[in-house]
Amino acid sequence: MSDQRQRLLDVAQAEGRLTSVVGAVLDRYGAVWAGGAGRAPGLDGQYRIGSITKTMTAVLVLQARDEGRLALDDRLADHLGDVGYGEVTLRDALAHTSGMQSEPRGSWWERTRGGDFGSLTAANDGSGRVAAPGAWFHYSNLGYGLLGEVVARRFGAPWRDLVSQRLLRPLGMRATSYLPRPGAQAGWSVDHFTGIRVHEPLADTGAMAPAGQLWSTLADLVTWGQVLGGARPDVLAPASLAEMQQPVSPDYGLGLMLGVHPGGRLVGHNGSMPGFLAALHVDPDSGIGAVVLANATTGINPRDLAVALIEGDPDADDARPEPWRPTVALPPEVEGVPGLWFWGNSAQDVRWHNDCLELRSMARGGVVTDRFELRDGTLVGVLGYHRGERLEVVRRPDGSVRNLECATFVYTRTPYDPEVGGVG
Secondary structure, rough: HHHHHHHHHHOOOOOOHOOOOEEEEOOOOEEEEEEEEEOOOOOOOOEEEOHHHHHOOOOHHHHHOOOOOOOOOOHHHHOOOOOOOOOOOOOHHHOOOOHHHHHHHOOHHHHOOOOHHHHHEEEOOOOOOOEEEEEEEOOOHHHHHHHHHHHHHHOOOOHHHHHHHHHHHHHHOOOOOOOOOOOOOEEEEOOOOOOOEEEOOOOHHHHHHOOOOOOEEHHHHHHHHHHHHHOOOOOOOHHHOOOOOOOOOEEEEEOOOEEEEEEEEEEEEEEEEEEEEEEEEEEOOOOOOOEEEOOOOOOOOOHHHHHHHHOOOOOOOOOOOOOOOOOOOOOHOOOOOOEEEOOOOOEEEEEOOOOEEEEEOOOOOOOEEEEEEEOOOEEEEEEOOOOEEEEEEOOOOOOOOEEEEEOOOEEOOOOOOOOOOOOO
């Protein structure tokens, strides 16, 4: 099983173009397996966990309810005063059935330094509503910004301090923090066509922090997975945890994503922030679960990978792919080539990948149909129908690429481009 799980990470790193990806499988006693691919830091490497943060905000709300500080059917206005969406209940905000807009107005909050709660509510007066309260599931990051302020006022301390004092310290989650610690993984985004990486911005999201601010590690999230799996009743009463796990909509409870795996049901959450992907999902009946962390903006479905780690890899005996390597710079012969091309009406995703030029059929789900290597300044086919053939890059007088030709195959930027005669 260890080899099967390691192969899953290797495939994810290679196909998802991930600088690093780490994963762990857990039970009620702790981690039972951990691994990594790419430049993986191990159990103690810190990544941003995005919306897994919401599960902690939700637990704080349930703790406050259990202590008699609020009721889930209270309105936001009962605790926050005259604010936009004040008529929304805490229950609906927790379950994303409030009907409020998905994101706060203004700059993209995940990439922008956040303001205080007053600024957040001033910019969001309730006019962005998309549905009536309770009408249907509509994921709202804004709702969790408001919930964070509710618990702050009910407990009399900032949300940031509450997470530390009521959750992280009692659980020994010393590597989980509001801001990254020295040595934390950098957030990366990868250019779709060239494979060149760029750093993603790091922002303190301010009043929106309860929706996705925290940083953590495999080791600490294994501990949090034990909480969600029911192994730590000292943190949240079993009846309250069970309440969180009940469906409000088919795939969501109170602060928890709900799902199934071949062995049973799952509770947990996915997370994403610029440069990072994460997932933590646990079977509350068996206590078995998995954590996945990666430093990439896109490339994998972290929940699917977490479920696969729990179950193992049915293709474990297959060869492992070559690890993905970031592109440092495009060779001059390939400048201007990566991008969207057409052979007739057939769209081709043309990428520079691991020092090769790949043609991927968009109609066939991105499968690699042809691959070319640079040999003495010439692109030569090494895979697919064009194996052994030369791919010519036809440039205009100004150096821009007009079209690509391989034997009688002509690739153009638009279907049947009239600038290119004899398109074949």
